[in-house]
Amino acid sequence: MATAATSPSSTAAYAGHMSNGEPTALSQSYVPTHPGLFYVQFQPGSYNSSLTALRDFAKGETIASMDAARESKLIRYSTVQVAEDRHVELNSDLLYCNHSCDPTVVFDVSSGGPNPSDWKAKAWKNIKKGDTLTFFYPSTEWSMSQPFVCNCSSAQCLGTISGAACLPAELLLGDEPRYWVNAHIRKLKEAQLKQQQQAQQ
Numbered sequence: 001m002a003t004a005a006t007s008p009s010s011t012a013a014y015a016g017h018m019s020n021g022e023p024t025a026l027s028q029s030y031v032p033t034h035p036g037l038f039y040v041q042f043q044p045g046s047y048n049s050s051l052t053a054l055r056d057f058a059k060g061e062t063i064a065s066m067d068a069a070r071e072s073k074l075i076r077y078s079t080v081q082v083a084e085d086r087h088v089e090l091n092s093d094l095l096y097c098n099h100s101c102d103p104t105v106v107f108d109v110s111s112g113g114p115n116p117s118d119w120k121a122k123a124w125k126n127i128k129k130g131d132t133l134t135f136f137y138p139s140t141e142w143s144m145s146q147p148f149v150c151n152c153s154s155a156q157c158l159g160t161i162s163g164a165a166c167l168p169a170e171l172l173l174g175d176e177p178r179y180w181v182n183a184h185i186r187k188l189k190e191a192q193l194k195q196q197q198q199a200q201q
């Protein structure tokens, strides 16, 4: 499958952190990090903005690499967990990829190597130009700093999203789990399950 693009237009510190303020004025100076692939749809108010596809993507296709990502010591609403003890800031418009319980995208940080250029945003289903790009936050996050009530309105919506730690194991583990999650989340969930089973004995 062809890779749509692997690099954002700039690897300098991302200037688009507008989520927790009023983005309307700031959005006028917005320069997309992935022109031709997706853009930020700014909305008034806090955390209401989203990411929109600028072209079609076939299921499984790599939409973008996360090569602008940089280590973060803090766990924030904007960080992505890439390993059991590792969190990064994406430093690109991928920051605006909202959560959905029926996502269009996966953030795959575990089937490649340990470097940002190995991590990919991939189409989880066929995506049309104009579709909203979303991923399932508990697929990367074990325990989120800023839980929220999900507004995805999908039939399988989980309600409050706070990370994989408080989701039932059967949703994430097994041969055909309801939700795809990264290897570090599977590992943490398996360890949690084992601990709970031992406590019951």
Ligand SMILES: C[S@@+](CC[C@H](N)C(=O)[O-])C[C@H]1O[C@@H](n2cnc3c(N)ncnc32)[C@H](O)[C@@H]1O
Binding pocket: 018, 019, 020, 046, 047, 048, 049, 050, 077, 078, 095, 096, 097, 098, 099, 100, 146, 148, 149, 150, 151, 152
């Ligand atoms: C990394 S930001 C995503 C972009 C964000 N919408 C913005 O405008 O900055 C994550 C925050 O967006 C909001 N968010 C993302 N997905 C959501 C959803 N499905 N339902 C409600 N809020 C959501 C939450 O406030 C969350 O903490």
